[in-house]
Amino acid sequence: MILISKEIIAQNKKEKYKFKVSNSRFGKGCFAIEPIKKGETICFFEGEETSWNESERRYLDGRDRVDDPLQLSESKFLYLFEPYIYFNHSCNPKSGLRGGRELIAIRDIIAGEEITYDYSSVTWDDRWTKIQGAWTMKCECRERNCRKAIGDFLTIPKSQRVKYLQLGIVPNFIIEKLVTEKKNHLSYSTLLKE
């Protein structure tokens, strides 16, 4: 079943694309076709919503890679449609996801620059880690602060996590987990103070 919000489609049509898919050193990537100001909406991600169980089935069947779907919550994933699937990861990203689906610029982007976001900023799946082991993927973004391996939200250095929280590009389900994570004695307010 494909569930896409009508408002999201309307929003994308109204905005038109501010980017185009082109070749990057990672295969395909999304590149700005006009200057995009910090804080500006780039697009709303569209895709097929699936449950955690369905997502696991697809992976075990070999139909999808573990890093294919975008995590929306503890139990929901989004199989991104084109062109949203082509946004690459960077450890020093130019954009981030507000509210889980709205891609916003977190710095000024000039025309021709590749638009990236930090996959770890939207990923934290304890259930998967328990059953299949920690999700990880090799990173070759070549940024000075490259973490070499992309993992879940807690693999992001603390100072960068705080920056993402302040920029409003951490989904609610991760904020809730941070607050309730007793193990690390984390709380949203202390994170912002550090």
Ligand SMILES: [Zn+2]
């Ligand atoms: Zn990297």
